Structures are given as C-alpha cells and as structure tokens.
Amino acid sequence: MGSTGESGIDQVTGKVADLGRDIGEYIKQQRASAKISLRQLSKLAGVSNPYLSQIERGLRRPSAEILQQIAKGLRISAEALYVQAGILDVVEGGPLVDAIRADEVLTERQKQVLLDVYESFRRENAASQGSDVERAPESQEG
Structure with a gap:
C-alpha cells in the first residue's frame, strides 16, 4: 500500500492539504493580474471579504458554487478554477x-x-x- 501506485483514496487524501493553498494562490494571482482589490472581488463575487481572504490564504477550501461566483467576479472560466481546485481533471489540447x-x-x-x-x-x-x-x-x- 505504501507504493507509488495510484490508490484513489490515498491520492486524494495526499493532495487535499495542498489544494486549498493552490486554489487560494491562483485566485490571488488572477485578482492581482485583473487589478481588483480583495474588497472589490468580494463584492463582485458575492462572497464575504473575510471568507475570500481565508480562501486566498489557503485556510478554507471553497465549494464549486463559491468558485463559480469567484470566477464570475474575476471574469475567468469557472472550469479554470475547478481544475486548479482539483474538482475537474486537466484537459489537454492547448x-x-x-x-x-x-x-x-x-x-x-x-x-x-x-x-x-x-x-x-x-x-x-x-x-x-x-x-x-x-x-x-x-x-x-x-
């Protein structure tokens, strides 16, 4: 069981800790490149400012619904956030x-x-x- 094989449960549990941080960093980068303040994104996405801050710092893992609201506020595809959060698999194709x-x-x-x-x-x-x-x-x- 301790091998490098891909056990579904082991793989998911191993990644869960990093996903919150990864998606938070990604949202923060997208917000910075869009030149939107945390408060502005909070208002655009309909998500409380403290909750959004916790997501960006990796303290909270947002649901798919919250990610969709954030994507709308950032004017990016929800799929991009879903992939980053590990909800969707990366689709290759360029x-x-x-x-x-x-x-x-x-x-x-x-x-x-x-x-x-x-x-x-x-x-x-x-x-x-x-x-x-x-x-x-x-x-x-x-």
Missing part, C-alpha cells in the same frame, strides 16, 4: 481547448459538444496516421 472553455457566450453544453467533436477528430486523425497525436498539444496546420 489554446483551442482553452479558448472554448473561456468563451463566455457559449453555454456549458455547447462548450462540451465542441470539445467532444474536436477530440473525436483528433482520435480519428491519430488512428489514420498510426501515431499518438493525442499526446501532442499542437496538431498539424492546414
């Missing part, structure tokens, strides 16, 4: 996937359909070329 996920006009359903179509094309091309295109974030142009 700038196209990032652009689709960040688009505020598309619904979550529309984003997922676009990503599914994109991934199906990548798998189809990988199979026809006999190579592992899925591991490479950049695909051939043209």
